[in-house]
Amino acid sequence: xxxxxxxxxxxxxxxxxxxxxxxxxxxxxxxxxxxxxxxxxxxxxxxxxxxxxxxxxxxxxxxxxxxxxxxxxxxxxxxxxxxxxxxxxxxxxxxxxxxxxxxxxxxxxxxxxxxxxxxxxxxxxxxxxxxxxxxxxxxxxxxxxxxxxxxxxxxxxxxxxxxxxxxxxxxxxxxxxxxxxxxxxxxxxxxxxxxxxxxxxxxxxxxxxxxxxxxxxxxxxxxxxxxxxxxxxxxxxxxxxxxxxxxxxxxxxxxxxxxxxxxxxxxxxxxxxxxxxxxxxxxxxxxxxxxxxxxxxxxxxxxxxxxxxxxxxxxxxxxxxxxxxx
Amino acid sequence: xxxxxxxxxxxxxxxxxxxxxxxxxxxxxxxxxxxxxxxxxxxxxxxxxxxxxxxxxxxxxxxxxxxxxxxxxxxxxxxxx
Numbered sequence: 001x002x003x004x005x006x007x008x009x010x011x012x013x014x015x016x017x018x019x020x021x022x023x024x025x026x027x028x029x030x031x032x033x034x035x036x037x038x039x040x041x042x043x044x045x046x047x048x049x050x051x052x053x054x055x056x057x058x059x060x061x062x063x064x065x066x067x068x069x070x071x072x073x074x075x076x077x078x079x080x081x082x083x084x085x086x087x088x089x090x091x092x093x094x095x096x097x098x099x100x101x102x103x104x105x106x107x108x109x110x111x112x113x114x115x116x117x118x119x120x121x122x123x124x125x126x127x128x129x130x131x132x133x134x135x136x137x138x139x140x141x142x143x144x145x146x147x148x149x150x151x152x153x154x155x156x157x158x159x160x161x162x163x164x165x166x167x168x169x170x171x172x173x174x175x176x177x178x179x180x181x182x183x184x185x186x187x188x189x190x191x192x193x194x195x196x197x198x199x200x201x202x203x204x205x206x207x208x209x210x211x212x213x214x215x216x217x218x219x220x221x222x223x224x225x226x227x228x229x230x231x232x233x234x235x236x237x238x239x240x241x242x243x244x245x246x247x248x249x250x251x252x253x254x255x256x257x258x259x260x261x262x263x264x265x266x267x268x269x270x271x272x273x274x275x276x277x278x279x280x281x282x283x284x285x286x287x288x289x290x291x292x293x294x295x296x297x298x299x300x301x302x303x304x305x306x307x308x309x310x311x312x313x314x315x316x317x318x319x320x321x322x323x324x325x326x
Numbered sequence: 327x328x329x330x331x332x333x334x335x336x337x338x339x340x341x342x343x344x345x346x347x348x349x350x351x352x353x354x355x356x357x358x359x360x361x362x363x364x365x366x367x368x369x370x371x372x373x374x375x376x377x378x379x380x381x382x383x384x385x386x387x388x389x390x391x392x393x394x395x396x397x398x399x400x401x402x403x404x405x406x407x
Contacts, residue, residue, distance in 0.1 A: 029359065029360075029378045031334060032334050032375070032376060032377075032378040033329070033332065033378045034332040034334065034335075034397055037335075038335075039335070247334070247335075247336070248335070248336050248337065248368070248373075250371055250372070250373040250374070252371055
């Protein structure tokens with residue numbers, strides 16, 4: 001049995017992962033119905049990386065995200081409504097309808113809008129961490145990127161700069177084995193991403209990215225290191241995308257046996273099973289969390305469908321930083 | 327209640343028509359949300375289109391080996407309530 005308070009904290013991790021899964025599955029069907037325009041990049045199967053990292057951060061810590069950002073957003077505290085409004089292009093969305101699926105974020109909740117350029121968030125996170133250090137705010141930035149970003153020049157420049165200045169940045173690589181459709185070993189001689197930490201003189205760790213508590217614990221260690229002035233840290237979170245790179249991708253490059261093996265290691269099932277085995281929750285309790293998430297999503301969709309679209313007068317607002325803004 | 331199954335925008339070349347290859351269900355069949363309904367061919371590969379609802383296939387409105395526009399209604403499903 002977990003200690004009091006501890007159970008609530010663990011159940012919150014489960015709840016957050018289930019909310020992400022329900023959100024992504026719901027959006028998938030909106031796309032199939034033709035209600036959701038454009039393409040979308042989803043994270044089914046990767047919920048534990050987003051939730052494990054964000055749960056170990058403080059509310060005033062920041063994350064940077066990628067084009068696959070719905071899960072990061074929910075994990076960092078954005079709500080279904082502001083996200084769905086954004087996906088429907090409404091002015092009530094988290095980016096006032098100008099970001100869409102690829103660029104969700106909310107500065108007030110510690111998530112800068114998603115950066116769709118592969119690797120683009122890495123130097124940006126180094127810059128944010130430099131600001132935190134110079135302003136002595138004791139904040140940390142966690143930078144999410146995929147294995148596809150690791151062989152980009154931006155990775156080297158950003159991580160190296162963070163290393164020489166001991167910046168409070170957690171470089172969280174969600175290694176799902178494929179950069180779009182290209183398997184990691186085709187683009188890296190050494191496919192173990194965490195090994196690169198040594199060459200920058202920083203701490204690095206490979207973590208089971210489908211175990212939310214392992215991710216959480218590793219991120220807590222990394223954040224403590226960063227706040228003590230011993231950052232940055234490179235975390236390699238091993239996970240698997242149970243969906244296409246985008247909605248147009250039938251992911252035929254993922255071998256059947258590999259898909260099945262990872263489907264058997266679903267992050268939500270693993271954690272729900274563990275909590276049930278330890279008596280923290282029963283099957284009906286898990287089902288309740290799931291139906292609550294489904295309901296929450298359905299209500300948000302109904303509102304988002306009729307949410308107001310931005311007007312032409314809003315075209316130039318929020319495009320440039322206001323003069324004198326920090 | 328009925329829902330229209332519309333051809334989703336699955337083409338890698340955005341906006342191009344998509345070929346219906348083969349229906350995996352017949353009219354009258356029971357289907358579940360997420361169950362593959364048909365195979366379509368885009369410029370890259372064969373892809374399955376899944377059902378957005380649980381119910382009964384009421385009508386199939388697109389024939390195999392015919393290209394249809396994105397958004398065109400290709401089937402109707404009588405939804406379980």
